[in-house]
Amino acid sequence: MKRKWWHGKVAYQIYPKSFQDTNGDGIGDLRGVIDHLDYLKSLGIDIIWLSPIYQSPFVDQGYDISDYYKIDEIFGTMEEFDELLAEAKKRDMYIIMDLVINHCSDQHEWFQKALKDPEGKYGDYFYFRKGKDGNPPSNYRSYFGGSAWEKVEGTDYYYLHMFAKEQPDLNWNNPEVLNELYTMINWWLDKGVAGFRIDAIINIKKDLSFPDYEPDGPDGMTGIFRMVEGVDGVGELLEDLKKHTFEKYDAFTVAEVFNMKKDELEEFIGDDGHFSTMFDFSAHEMTFGDHGWYDAKKVGFDDLKKVIFHAQKECEDVGFLANIIENHDEPRGASRYLPDYLQNEDGIKLLGTISVMLRGIPFIYQGQEIGMRNCHMASIDDYNDISTKNEYAVAIDAGCTVEEAMEACYENSRDNARTPMQWDDSAQAGFTTGTPWLFVNPNYKEINVKEQLGREDSVWYYYQKLIALRKSEDYKEVFTYGKVVPMFVEKDGIFAYARKTEDQTVYIITNYSREDITVDLLTANEQPKLHVLLDNKNDVCLNGNRIRLSSGQAVILG
Template sequence: MIKKWWQDKVAYQIYPKSFKDTNNDGIGDVKGIIEKLDYLKDLGVDIIWLSPIYCSPLADQGYDISDYYLIDPRFGTMEEMDELIAEAKKREMYLIMDLVVNHCSDEHEWFQKALKDPDGEYGNYFYIREGKDGKAPNNLRSYFGGSVWERIGDTNKYYFHAFHKKQPDLNWENEVLREKIYEMIRWWLEKGIAGFRIDAIMNIKKVLPFHDYEPDRDDGLASCEKMVDEAEGILDFLNEMKEAAFDKYDAFTVGEVFREKKEDLEAFIGEKGCFSSMFDFNETVFGISDKGWYDYQHITPDDYRDCCFASQLRSEGVGFLSNIIENHDEPRGVSHYIPKGECSDQSKKMLATVYFMLKGLPFIYQGQEIGMENVPFTSIEDIDDISTLDQYQVALSQGFSKEEAFSMVCRYSRDNARVPFQWDGGTNAGFSQGIPWLKVNPDYRNLNLELQIEDEDSVFHYYKKLIALRKSREHKETLVFGDFEPAYTDLKRVMAYYRSSKAEKILIIGNFKPEPQEFLLEQEEYEVLLNNKKELSSDGRKLLLDGYQALILRFQ
């Protein structure tokens, strides 16, 4: 594998709206990010991914962009953005932006011109089609519910939107449109950002002409993912984008890639792949159902381990994955992967250990480093997320009571990760002196960064140790570039694997249950590099790991 500048780094996702508010309007801003750069540097972060801060009506929290060249005034100014880029560089940190080019906002100039002349130049920037027998052109369902087609006024023309109706899909078949996108990408890279996280990219290739699919719910519609599965030729677009925009700048790119064909992994992240990396969503999508969230299967510790290991083995010798336990589109990782009732500082550190040392680039989502948990929402009125509101209606339509439907969607709601960062125990968790756009998790008085900085045994300090170990001169070659090999897979609720190089073999082992478990090591001589407990019960090759104890051991 050819080594790249970004592979030994640690990445951190900021959701700007909820990170730090400096003007007390209840919305996080660019100045707040600048203010906290030293905190991120101290944590050990190198790469910062910013969720969208472009101009947007915020129908889907900034993933509906009305101007790719402007910062939304709610977040700040372009001058402040320039300052953020410069201040990050001073600290040898790299900034990557969210690249949202499957769709734009219906308030974007392009779409406004398309509405005025659907058959003209800008109409061809989008998928505008005639209705069929008084109905939409086909029966695909959007990710947020309802048809992917929205009628244009009182005409028989419809436009396609895989997501919200205010997010019309861009027509990637149009060469002129593609060049406009590449021009915008180059503009941002010239400005000094280091690359992009690439949103919803598997949706850019459509199956044309559009046709109907077998319905998968009572509404007579079919998931638009069925078209993603059928589509061919997406790599032509992605390789063109790489050559036209990314390559010249040695940009770091990480794709939000779902449902790719297994044989295409090398084409995505291999030595000549279209992206530097892509997120491992194998664990994220476990147990999902076309029927809706109400039908999701809860993931068990063994399911989680098996999903991680399958991804690791598949990517071994191919390229670098980006590893996560949560992001802005998911519930909190500690609430999702640790069984109900077993969440504690000990189990949070264990989960952090076993995911962080996997081969690939570790991403931390804001608040993850202090172990932020899901929110105890009390009413559907507390929810802002359009996806959660849609799934609540889906559950109601299946005969569940309001209480049952609410409980089901709260478990998976994206708002769990979107509430404000918990800086301290003061007003609104130190996020803002104004009224936050989304209510703060009520646990913030006991779970916040200020308390954890003062406690050397906190989740925060444990993350610092994990980061320092991965970057250490002695073990970086093994923990970043070393081989991956599963271990102890015959044991239940255990996640263990080796990372190996010519110099050493390192065992990462976690007891994924509240009760102690015994292990027999392959050799007696070892060095403890990290332990999430103060003690270790051992007798030669025998180890007795306490409930949710995690160890990183080095063998010669």
């Protein structure tokens, strides 16, 4: 494997709107990010990913961009962004932006011009097609529900939107569109951005015949992902993107990729892949319901173990994955993946141990380092997320009660991760002096940064120790490049693996059962002296090669 500058780094995702408000308008801002750089540095963070801060109407929380060259005024100014870049550089930290180039906002000047003349120059920046017999051009259901085709009033034309109708898809078959996008990307890289998290990028390749598919629901439509899965050639577009932009700057790129074909892994994240890395969504994908959130599947720890080991094995000789527990599009991992009896600090530390010590790039989402949880909302009106409102309607239409539909939202809503960061136990969790844009989780009185920093056995300090161990001189080689060797895979209640190079082995052993568990790590003729490098309970029983772990215990031995 070619060694890259980002190998061995630890990343942190900031959702700016919910991170820290400094001007009292209830919305987080760039000044809030700047003010907390030292906080992130002390945690051990190297790379900061900012969710979208571009000019936007915020129909989909900034993933609908109306001007790629402007910072939205709710976040601050371009001068403040430049200051953020400079302050991060002083601390040897890197800033990566969210790159949303499958679609833009319907308020973007390109689309506004296209609406006036769908057959003109800007009409070809998008996908305008005439309907069939008074119906849309094909029977695709968008990712957010409803038809993926929106009719242009007063015409026979419809335009394609794989997400919300306010997010028209850009035509990647048009060289002028590509030139516009590449120029914009290079502008940000010239400014000093270290790279990008790349949104929904697998969707850029379309089957231009837009064929109908067999309906998969009572609405007569089919998920638009069927078209994505059925078309070939996305790799050519991605390689062209890389060569005209990222490659020239040695930029770090992490892709959001669903629906990738099984034989494309090396093409995507190999030594010469389209991207530096991509997120491992295998655990998240297990929760998908057949029809929506209301029939979403519960994920047991045994299932989690299987999919993580499978993903690690698949990329072992190929490249690095970006490992996550949660992000802005998922509920909190502490609420989703842990059994009831481990939804406490021991369990949260255990989950963090498993994730941070895997091979790949650890991504920590804001609030994960203090164990933030899902938030119960009293009414669907308390939610802001467009996807949540759609899923609630789907559940009601399917016959669920209001209580059942709300429970589905509590367990799966993206707003669970978007509630404001809990800094202290003062009003609004110290996030704002005004009225927050989204409901603050009431548990902020107990779960907040100030409380955690005042207690040495907190989740925060444990994450700090995890990261420090991963990056330490003695162990950074094995934790960066060592293979993941699953252990005790058939033993119930244990999630364990070794990180192994030719001359070093470290063991990560966790007990997610209700009972104490004893295991033998090595055979009798392999008697190296094992040392406890980290223990979430600080009371592990180690006797030679035999280790006894209590319920919820996570231990790292080397």
